[in-house]
Amino acid sequence: MPRTKKPPYQACPVARAADIMADRWSVLIVRDAFDGLRRFGEFQKSLSIARNILADRLHTLVEAGILSMEPASDGSAYQDYVLTAKGEALFPVVVSFRQWAEQHLFQPGEPHSVLVESKTGRPIRKMAPSTRDGRVLGPQDAFVRKLQS
Template sequence: MSQRKSAMAETCPVARSLDLVGDRWSLLIVRDAFDGTRRFGDFQRGLGVARSILADRLRRLVEEGILAVQPASDGSSYQEYVLTPRGEQLFPVVVALRQWGEQHLFGAGEARSQLLERATGLPIAPMQPHGAGGQVLGPWQTAVHKPAAP
């Protein structure tokens, strides 16, 4: 089986990001970490992922500084996986995917989980990119500047 080529030499931030968290399991692990999951067994039960795949993804997320391993908060002999500040910065990515899915992948009245603001109990507002002046930007109002080839 051939090895997948790393995108870390790419000049595109999207390609590099996907190289790290673009597979299904990695991003679902991060999602569950935001929801409070911390232990290997809890990740496995919640996701239904094979132990070997989960161990591989957790190892990589720790190596890349997205998760950190620490002793269990209850004093037991277990270890826990917690989001690092770098991992916490993936929150807008998870929210954007959630909101896109809510808008495009569920029928009217279909049951789904909701992300609510703790203080109010209300759904959070839709995420949208804004320009320097605060205006909402569409894709046609942006441009990607690519570096010159070496």
């Protein structure tokens, strides 16, 4: 699917995020960056992605401020792709995707990777939108207040 230019103005935050992240490869690159991958070749090997597509997605993520390019940590001539603070803020998004898939895309007992807390090794708690006092919200409990034309 060819990538299109961004529309001029999007008042919807979901639409703006989709302009950058609603691409399989972009999400998987960010996932791999959370897993510690930093080099072009590491991303390519992990994803089995064509070099030109990977280069395009990395460029888009750098341009959007989600990744930055830094001199290689080992002092070689290579560049590392490193999550920025803006990129690290995508962690809950990636976790939500993962948890949704675990619940809806695997059969009971079907093996899959598990996200665990580093200190305890235990699976992390399911994420859910909640009120300030901790009550879990469903779609019926919220609405979007749209801009007035």
